[in-house]
Amino acid sequence: MVLELDFRGLSCPLPVMRTKEALTGKPAGEVLIWVDAAAPKQNVTRFLTSQGYTVTVAEENGCDVRLSARKG
């Protein structure tokens, strides 16, 4: 099952901290992450990339962005 996380509306650094928590110990696969501001979009993407994920924007609706991250 694809893990889907919604961090819209959370202040920094909660989106990236919770991304890290959610992925700790998770096997390779796909994860979908909703954010709604440029700063979390960028730092969540930087974090995921540093963890070996390939990150793409799966859906964009104004400032609401769904990131898709895949590993393995």
Add this chain to the structure above:
Amino acid sequence: MTKQDFGVIGTGLVIGVLGSLLVLWGNPGNMGYCVACFLRDIAGSLGVHRAGVVQYLRPEVIGTVLGGMVAAIAFREFRPRGGSAPLTRFILGMMVVIGALMFLGCPLRAVLRLGGGDLNAVTGLLGLVAGVLAGVQLLKRGFNLGRSRRVAAIHGWLFPGFVLLLLVLALGGFVAGKDAALFFSQKGPGSQHAPLLVSLGAGLLIGFLAQRSRFCLVGGVRDAFVIKDFYLLKGLLAVFVGVTLTNLALGFVNVGFTGQPIAHTQHVWNFLGLGLVGLASTLIGGCPFRQLVLAGEGDADAGAAILGMLAGAAVAHNFLTAAAATGTTLNGQIALVGALVITLLIGLTAREA
């Protein structure tokens, strides 16, 4: 180096260079730019406190909010949002400034002070790191001010509107030769300032760049420790490089603890002062400077935090808790401990409902 890295390093260098040049052009020593000090001066200029030496409607702050607003509109990132515990953010904003006025500067001025050779900034920055780490522990324990949400446009425009009003007052005072409706220091740090349009232009440029790069000093320290992401920290280091090189060229560097402009040598209180700033700023999601830019982007919660900072500055001077070059006051020491207790209480109990 990525394109993002160039952006944040460029922002930091511009802030550092202007931080030094603004002193050359008239701002107080090692205070080319300081969010806490300048909000304190604005509070004084509006008559919310009556400390005669720190009253000036600092155009750098006005420019930063408006520069952030222009960038957000131009790049379609202006987004009215709010509703994440605004009263709590107001109170935490007060705590930030009570801490900053013990150290005599926000995190940005701490870096500028270091670039001028003021070693008391080292003590302060160590405190900042300790405060940020404590804040991160609270976040890990579940601290959360709740989600913000999209709100009607008016909520997002109120703070930029307030700042536009300040701009009208500043320009009006300028044209009329310092109108009596505002207070302007005749002596002391408030009387030292670069020409109005120069300060405004510097603020606009800094705000614009910072909106694009998401520049944040507290974020720099925080992300380096939490997720080993050094992106924002590069911006902080770039400020230091920019201000140090410009200060060296201008002959502004004086290395030591004593005889530093608008600074004192009470190490414990410098450490605790910026420690409180680091802690409370982590809880509201960014340093005072970042709050200015966020408010310019339509973040009403950041606007509430900044109004809290203005109120905190008024408290600091009306209750004589602010430090001075001569040192801290007993009132200040009591207020700082009280503010730490209040901040920790909020940090330990605020959870997402």
